[in-house]
Amino acid sequence: MKTFSLLTLILLFSAFICLGAGTALGASNGNINSSSMQVNLTNQNPDSARPGEPVELTVSVQNVGTKDIKDITVTVNPEYPFTEISGQSLVKKVSYLNARQDDNEGGVLKFKLMTDPNASAGTYDIDIVTTYKSGSGSSSSTMTTTKTIQLDVRGKEYAQIVTIDKANIDIAKQETLEFIITNTGTSSLKNMVVSWKDPKGVILPVYSDNTKYIKYLDAGESVTVVYNVMADVNADPGLYTLDINLTLEDYESNEKIIQTTAGVFVGGETDFDVAFSESDAGEISLSVANVGNNIAYSVKVSVPKQDNYKVSGSSSTIVGNLEKGDYTIASFDVTSVQGAAVVEGGSGAPGTAKASAEGGNLTAASVEGNPLKVQIEYTDAKGERITVDKEVELEITGGSMTAQAGGQGKRNGVSSYLPYIAVIVLAGGVFVYRKKIQEKILVKREKKSGDKKPEEQKYGCKTPRD
Incomplete structure (x- = not known):
């Protein structure tokens, strides 16, 4: 009985194993x-x-x-x-x-x-x-x-010169020129070479050549390349072209060149030196020199309103164009406001000194420590109107300068002596003319006296008068 039960269990276990194997095989065959x-x-x-x-x-x-x-x-x-x-x-x-x-x-x-x-x-x-x-x-x-x-x-490899920091370069003056290069692509750039050239040779780099290197520039980033440049001292003012080359390596290390151009204006403002030249009878003359490197067009010299001085007549004069190194003379009728003092106060009362609005003579005391303000206006090579302010120390020797009467025209130091010079020249001419006439008369007399007898030469006739 026990043997039968054990055998039954073994058979049932084997049946379950076979059933499981058949199920697994069926599933595998289904896949x-x-x-x-x-x-x-x-x-x-x-x-x-x-x-x-x-x-x-x-x-x-x-x-x-x-x-x-x-x-x-x-x-x-x-x-x-x-x-x-x-x-x-x-x-x-x-x-x-x-x-x-x-x-x-x-x-x-x-x-x-x-x-x-x-x-x-x-x-x-x-x-x-x-x-x-x-x-x-x-x-x-x-x-x-x-x-x-x-x-x-693969990102797009592209870069461009976004801006140049200067649009103007002064002549014969060392200046910095900056190129801002931006990677406007979507891929990083490497081994970039930036160079530029002015075809006319007016603008040149100094202290270095015209080539700069950029090892790496990520997408969207910018880098600034700086050059020291100078424009030729003999250059004509105007707009000059810069040819810019940008060389870079792409994703596959192939060389790619981007070329562009930029314009730079050469020339600009200038400077002046103003000095006291001479003075005569209320008139002062100023020497105005263009000491810069650029031409000045339509130069106007003015004496603006100021506390210590007053101008009689026109306060401005146009002297025209001034090349670099040129100078001109500008003259003005100037009086001292401080020099003309009036005394206010009642009879017997101490007076109070007050500057006269009419102005007075220029004296050494009135000009000492009081520079004359001068204003110079000119048009530069770009067509812009520029104003330069200067101060001039006046030099008055002796007592004073007598201002000219109002309404009279300006006369310089030489022209005021012209009448005297004319009289002297005329008198000299009359003297020379009379001397020549006398010489001619004497010559005629000598000729006539040579043909007469001794008695005639002595008495001027054939026989002496009784």
């Missing part, structure tokens, strides 16, 4: 007989997508299952930075795929996508969705699979 789709990205052209350019994808679809499939639809779902190209469908269909296909079998599909122009370098995911029907009749079913692929995007 083998099922359909299965395999989707792969086999090629990408170019290998790395470029911003602003299309990229072509080659996709293979293969049935590796044991059942045939049909009505296969393959759809590419693009995401940033990829978009659909007009006229290029992102949905492809395959009518039928046999079971158990090898690697060289199956369908080959091509898709085209556009890469965003501002895409940054990196790796991006794209989903490929496949739907198909498996089986036939009432046992047919629709299956969906999703395959995620990765696409590489």
Whole structure:
């Protein structure tokens, strides 16, 4: 009885083992007989997508299952930075795929996508969705699979000269010229070379050559390149062209050259030296010299209103153009406000000194420590009107200068003596003329006396008068 029970247990255990093995085998056979789709990205052209350019994808679809499939639809779902190209469908269909296909079998599909122009370098995911029907009749079913692929995007290598810090360079003066270079692409730049040249040779670098190197510049970053430059002292004022070359290496270490131009104005403002020249009878003369390196157009010299001095008549004079190194003389009738004092107060009361509005003579005391303010206006080479303020120390020797009467024209030191000079010259001319007449008379008399007898020579007649 015990033997029977043990045998029964062994048989029941064996039956359970066989049943489990049969179930597992059935499941395995079910998987083998099922359909299965395999989707792969086999090629990408170019290998790395470029911003602003299309990229072509080659996709293979293969049935590796044991059942045939049909009505296969393959759809590419693009995401940033990829978009659909007009006229290029992102949905492809395959009518039928046999079971158990090898690697060289199956369908080959091509898709085209556009890469965003501002895409940054990196790796991006794209989903490929496949739907198909498996089986036939009432046992047919629709299956969906999703395959995620990765696409590489190569950044755009581009840089540009965004700004130049100066639009004007003075003549014969060392100045700094700065180029601000910005990587406006989406990929980093390396081994950049910046150079520039003025075709006319007016603007030249000093203390270095015209080439600068930039080892690395990341996307969106800027770098400043500084040159010390100088314009030729003999250069004509005007706008000059700078040819700028920017050489860089791209993603594949190929050399790329970017060329551009910039305009720089040579010339500009100038400076003046104003000195006291001479004084005569209330009139002062000032020497105005252009001591800068640029021409001054339409120069006007003025004596503005000020506390210590007053101008009688015109306070401005136009002297025209002044080349660099040239000078001119400007004259004004100037009186001292401090020098003319009136006394206020009642009879017998102490008076109070007060400056007269009418002005008085210029004296050494009135001009001492009181420089005359002078204003110079001119037009520079760019056509801009410039004003320069100067102060001049007046030098008055002796007692004073007598101001000219109002309404009379200006006369310089030489012209005031012209009447006297004319009288002297006229008197000298009369004297010379009379001397020549007397010499002629004497000569005639000598000739006549040579033909007479001694008595005639003595008495001037043939016989002496009684």
